[in-house]
Amino acid sequence: MNAIMCELCGSNDVVKQGEYFVCQHCGTKYSLEDARKLIGTVKIDNSDELDSLYILARRAKEEGNIENAQKYYDMIILKNPNSWEAQFYSIYYKCAQCTTDQVENASLSLANCLENVMKMIKENIDDENMQLDAINEVRVNCSTLVTVYEKAIWTANYEMPGCTRVNPGLLESSRDEKVCIIITRLCLAIKHHFDINNTGIASIIQSLLAEEDARKTQREQLREQVKSSAEKRNGCYVATAVYGSYDCPQVWTLRRYRDYTLAETWFGRLFIALYYAISPTLVKWFGETQWFKNLWKPRLDKMVKRLNDEGVADTPYQDRRW
Numbered sequence: 001m002n003a004i005m006c007e008l009c010g011s012n013d014v015v016k017q018g019e020y021f022v023c024q025h026c027g028t029k030y031s032l033e034d035a036r037k038l039i040g041t042v043k044i045d046n047s048d049e050l051d052s053l054y055i056l057a058r059r060a061k062e063e064g065n066i067e068n069a070q071k072y073y074d075m076i077i078l079k080n081p082n083s084w085e086a087q088f089y090s091i092y093y094k095c096a097q098c099t100t101d102q103v104e105n106a107s108l109s110l111a112n113c114l115e116n117v118m119k120m121i122k123e124n125i126d127d128e129n130m131q132l133d134a135i136n137e138v139r140v141n142c143s144t145l146v147t148v149y150e151k152a153i154w155t156a157n158y159e160m161p162g163c164t165r166v167n168p169g170l171l172e173s174s175r176d177e178k179v180c181i182i183i184t185r186l187c188l189a190i191k192h193h194f195d196i197n198n199t200g201i202a203s204i205i206q207s208l209l210a211e212e213d214a215r216k217t218q219r220e221q222l223r224e225q226v227k228s229s230a231e232k233r234n235g236c237y238v239a240t241a242v243y244g245s246y247d248c249p250q251v252w253t254l255r256r257y258r259d260y261t262l263a264e265t266w267f268g269r270l271f272i273a274l275y276y277a278i279s280p281t282l283v284k285w286f287g288e289t290q291w292f293k294n295l296w297k298p299r300l301d302k303m304v305k306r307l308n309d310e311g312v313a314d315t316p317y318q319d320r321r322w
Contacts, residue, residue, distance in 0.1 A: 084120035241287035249314035259320035
């Protein structure tokens with residue numbers, strides 16, 4: 001906006017202070033009525049309003065009021081488009097409110113803003129320590145959101161122990177890993193705008209990589225946990241005890257027979273229900289004993305051979321949901 005021109009000194013640096021417009025060059029004060037008579041548009045100093053919005057936004061952030069924090073940061077962007085804080089948190093808090101099925105899009109949205117956020121930190125903060133504080137603040141929040149997203153995905157997609165059913169077919173999904181684009185983009189943005197030889201910057205990047213390695217290890221452990229849970233719930237308990245593995249040709253054969261023959265009839269399903277009611281206890285008591293394996297192995301070998309002869313395959317198999 002063009003400032004009005006002071007009638008006494010000709011300066012255009014006239015700003016609103018309280019109820020008056022004051023020339024910053026000579027100190028002349030103008031009432032609102034006087035200012036309207038002058039040529040041009042009054043330049044209004046909105047720094048007080050901006051400071052108030054920052055206070056409200058940060059207070060909402062500290063209180064965990066996500067909706068209000070996002071609202072105030074959105075308002076700050078309109079008044080101060082170069083604020084890295086508002087640029088980051090307006091998108092961050094929007095992403096924090098997404099549903100589980102929106103996680104992938106939200107991750108991409110946050111990842112896409114990080115380049116600009118790092119650029120704003122570099123261009124608008126002169127003090128190096130304050131730059132490091134801002135970058136580290138972004139790092140902590142990004143890592144926290146990635147962890148929350150992964151937990152939400154696992155809870156929704158991989159029915160963990162305590163639920164009624166596990167679908168091991170979902171183990172191959174990489175959906176939980178896609179949210180890590182946030183960390184990847186953050187590392188690239190930091191490297192693009194800052195000196196990675198700087199001790200503080202190097203430490204932040206190292207922390208990001210270490211946290212991602214920890215999450216990767218946790219994902220692998222969760223997959224093993226789900227797989228183990230699937231074996232315990234869906235497995236041929238006696239056959240697994242006898243042959244020593246849930247994934248072997250003999251057990252693959254028996255699992256196919258269970259899912260595509262027994263499970264197709266009411267009496268077959270009744271047999272399966274009775275088997276699962278009894279066999280876990282038998283295996284728990286006697287599964288490690290040699291006499292138990294010697295008792296069941298010849299019978300299971302004979303059954304497996306008959307099923308194979310009838311066309312039931314012994315190739316790797318993923319349990320059917322029935």
